[in-house]
Amino acid sequence: MKHIVGIGGVTNSGKTTLTSSLLRSLPNCCVIHQDDFFKPQDQIAVGEDGFKQWDVLESLDMEAMLSTVRAWASSPHKFARAHGVSMQPDAANTHILLLEGFLLYSYKPLVDLYSRRYFLTVPYEECKRRRSTRSYEVPDPPGLFDGHVWPMYQKYKREMEASGVEVVYLDGTKSREQLFHQVLEDIRNLLLNSVAGRGQGPAGAQGPMRHAGHRKAQTGAA
């Protein structure tokens, strides 16, 4: 059984933190981080507001990300081996791919492939506070959060909701432990139900995917 699980949501909501914990606890689990698919800086458009437009789908090479997902789907064993994930013999038929990122559910070719779509939220003030302590490869210029990051988050979230994509909202102000246990239990139920033949997700993975090369991917041993 192949399952693609999305860990999406606003910047600094705890996506990477949660994903790392899940990766250590789920069997035969690989991960792809959307941040690894940012285009080079010189390809990022500058908006009328003067800011580089990092927080739009066009700033990401989503075709390359999709190819990486397809590589996993076409041969999860091979993908796991290539990324140092050792197979758990007692769960040999279970394969999980975590996709982690801030714009996971806005790219149409991927949106139906998830067995579960989690979406972490944090309120504006907390998000801004966490973001101010974060250092990215390209540091935030003054005013970026209010002028670009938060408005784009709101725009994409509104569009996602309007398009009817089904997500499971998670409150990113809960403790790391609470979030981890909540999601781990939910995914374990998902796995049990799919083994029992009930509530099977789309397992994007089951579709007619061909193997495709990938640019960057990270994985973790279960």
Ligand SMILES: Nc1ncnc2c1ncn2[C@@H]1O[C@H](COP(=O)(O)OP(=O)(O)O)[C@@H](O)[C@H]1O
């Ligand atoms: N549940 C949580 N409660 C409080 N702070 C958190 C929580 N999860 C993560 N953080 C902190 O928030 C910041 C962003 O976390 P991170 O996992 O990198 O978020 P994201 O991947 O969504 O940008 C980090 O400083 C991290 O330690």
Ligand SMILES: O=C(O)c1ccc[n+]([C@@H]2O[C@H](COP(=O)([O-])O)[C@@H](O)[C@H]2O)c1
């Ligand atoms: O990783 C990078 O190279 C990078 C370069 C410029 C900007 N970012 C920011 O990365 C944010 C998304 O990542 P995250 O982990 O905060 O959800 C997004 O809000 C961008 O503004 C990230």
